[in-house]
Structure formats: C-alpha cells, structure tokens
Amino acid sequence: MELTAAFTKTFPGGPAIHGELELGLGQPGITVLFGPSGCGKTTVLRCLAGLERPEAGAIRAGSELWFHGARGIQVPAPQRRVGLVFQEGVLFPHLTVAGNLGYGLHGLPKAEARARVAELAALMGLEEHLQRRPRELSGGQKQRVALARALAPRPRLVLLDEPFASLDRAAAEHLRHQLRQILQALAVPAVLVTHNPLEALALGDRMVRMDEGRVLQAGAPATVLSHLAPESLGAVVRAQVLGRTEGLLRLDTGGAQLFAPDPGGSFQEVYACIRGEGVSLEVGPHGHLTQRNSLASTITAVEPLGPLTRIRLDAGFPLEALITTWACGDLGLAPGQRVQALVKASAIQVVPIER
Secondary structure, three states: OOOEEEEEEEEEOOOEEEEEEEOOOOEEEEEEEEEHHHHHOHHHHHHOOOOOOOHHHHEEEEEEEEOOOOOOOOOOOOHOOEEEOOOOOOOOOOHHHHHHHHHHHHOOHHHHHHHHHHHHHHHOOOHHHOOOOHHOOOOOHHHHHHHHHHOOOOOOOOEEEOOOOOHHHHHHHHHHHHHHHHHHOOOOEEEEEOOOOOHHHOOOEEEEEEEEEEEEEEEOHHHHHHOHHHHOOOOOEEEEEEEEEEOOOEEOOOOOOOEEEEEOOOEEEEEEEEHHHHEEEEEEOOOOOOOOOOEEEEEEEEEEEEEEEEEEOOOOOOOEEEEHHHHHHOOOOOOEEEEEEEEOOOEEEEOOOOO
C-alpha cells in the first residue's frame, strides 16, 4: 500500500506550502523531511496527520482518500490511524506512564490493553517507570513514553516532528538508536522532520528536501545532501567499517580506504563527511606524510571562489578540496589532472548509520 500526497496549504499573510510525498505503508523505513526552519516541514506533517486541512490537492493511503480538495473530503485524524510525536514529549500530566501508554487503547478489552502496554513498555525500556507521572521523568524518558503512546494503537504510519531537538546529545543518540530498532520490530514506516543533516544521514532511508514551502529534491540522504552547500557538511561517502586501531576507524568506501576518528559504539556502516578545508593536494611524487589518508584522485572541476578555490575530485568517490587561489595557480591545477589528495583524519566526521 502506498501513501501519496500532493496538496497546497496556505496561511493568511504567509507562504503557500506545497506538500509532495510518496512512501510505502506496511513496511519499515524512515522518510526524512529535511530543510531549514520555517520551510513547511511541520505543516506537511500536520496535513498528513489530519490536524490541518489543505485548500487543494489530495492525500491517499492505498484505496482510502484521506483528503480531496475538489470533493470536499477530509477524513478526521483519529480515522487515519497515524501516530504523531511532537518535539516536546506532550504527555497527560495527571496520568501515569501506564495511563499515557494505554490512552489510545480504550476500545480494546482490558486484558488486551494491559498486554499491549506491557509490550511497549518492554520495547522502550519503561517497565520500571509505569507508575511514575511525567513530572518524575527525564526529557529522554518523556520522549520514549510519547513514542510508545503513538505506537500503542498499532498505527499504519508514525509522524515524528523533530523528536530529538529538546534532548541532550547522549539522550538523543540513545533514542535515535532505539527508534530505528523499534520501528523495524513493529514494521511501522515513519516520516521524520529534521533540519539536522547528520540526523538525517543516520536515520533516513529516503530524504525529501524542502525549502520555501516546496519540495526541491527526493532520494537517498547522501545524494540529496551532496547538493547542499559543501562547507556545511563536506563530501559525504558511505563506508563499511573494516576495523579499529589507535582510536581510528579503518573504513572501506568501495573505491578507497580511509582512517577517521572513532566515535565509539557498535556499528558496521557509516557515512564519512569530509570537510574540504581538511583536504590538501599534491602534484607529483611524495615522500613520508603525516596524514593517514592519501588518495590518488583526478580533478573533475576547478571553481574559483575569490581568495579560495574549490577543487572537485574523483577519488573513487566524489571529494573536494578547498585551497587558496594562489596555491591553485602555483600547482597549475586543471580538470583531468591526476593529483594526490591528502585528507586529515581530523577533517572526517563519522556518522553511524542506524540500521
């Protein structure tokens, strides 16, 4: 079953938001809605959930029509069987954790509802907190309760609006890893809103990039992010972990090997983000180097940027160097030229892929 959406939502005195989305229902996978604050990501999410009504277009879930502007159809939110998790863990303060988890299960027999609450509590590591009130929980615990509550009624889709934004780094990383495992275990697809490119890389199976109310691009996260300003993220390459040595990861990109700082943790696949200012170039023979990473490369493009020049490279994967314009002139760099790209390990940020 496919969810397809193409609609327009406008606000008085504000921009028009044009939502376009396709994703499979009934199978796990995370589609990331990515873009800067104010670009319309949350509005798209709320229209999918049924909390906002677009003015035009349609939203379909298989044979079900959730919204159709011309026909005046707007299926209420509860009938869509969609779970929603907000940026802040919005819980009922007067209910215990168990009460919050069971809130959407009032239509089930009591024994079945209790069993479902116990199942979700076990999946989320909340067994010891079932009788606590929200005020007694940490931020990470509240978000786990919010996620479990959204999953309890067995939704066909979960919508997540920047669920890690209010958490500290450790809590966010823990919940991010849990989220992937739980969605896979329950075979529930999700749409995740974020403006954090590293979060998108870690979690996304597919990315939809938005800006100024429109979808600009959709595809694999690394491919979509490669079209963004390189200075914000650098070149992005997917790599397998071959081993660990002296605080470094040894990575295989399929076309070359890299050494990068080891962030710790258990993972077998990563995205390596390589900043252009950490890449230098050498022409001709070279001797002993302090850099661990020396990659035979071919220049594909030379782009002057005033005092700096961006050199695009094929190193077995797309790479770029940001060097001074006078150094570019001294080396006589030109497209098609063979060079050695020297990459500082410290210029590589590793993003474990949560799979």
